[in-house]
Amino acid sequence: MANEVANDASLRVVRGSQVTTNTAQSAGALRVAGISEDNTPATRIWLGKLSNEPGHHSVAHHHGEAETAAFVLKGSARIYYGADYREYVDLEEGDFLFVPPYFPHIESNRSETDELVWLTARSPDNIVVNLEDEPRRLVN
Secondary structure, eight states: OHHHHHTOTTOOOOOGGGOBOOSOOBTTEEEEEEESTTTSSOSSOEEEEEEEOTTOBOOSEEOTTOEEEEEEEESEEEEEESGGGOEEEEEETTOEEEEOTTOOBEEEEOOSSSOEEEEEEEESOOOOEEOTTOOOOOOO
16 A cells, blocks of 8 residues: 555655755755655745754845745744844754744754754745845844
């Protein structure tokens, strides 16, 4: 029975060697698509892994109409938001995050020595709108 399911045309396995970086990006962050229109028949969800180098702050951005769910796999994060990005929330390994559509934010790796790795799902797709010339007075 297991072989029958695995051969079903509606089921797709994407191996680690088949992921792609051919997806929306922000400077200093690497988004790897595991489930996307590029490598599966998915049309209403994107699932990938995002990694931020030690001490990295993303550019200000939002995800358009997409709802975003994230899970911290490794490291510690800070998400800046609000007026001049003065508000923030901290996250640790095992924490989940929901980001509503069109919500401007900055992702930050709180560690100066360790990588930050997220598992991220978006619906309908990995929309990334980088915001130019946004004020960045980040609180340490």
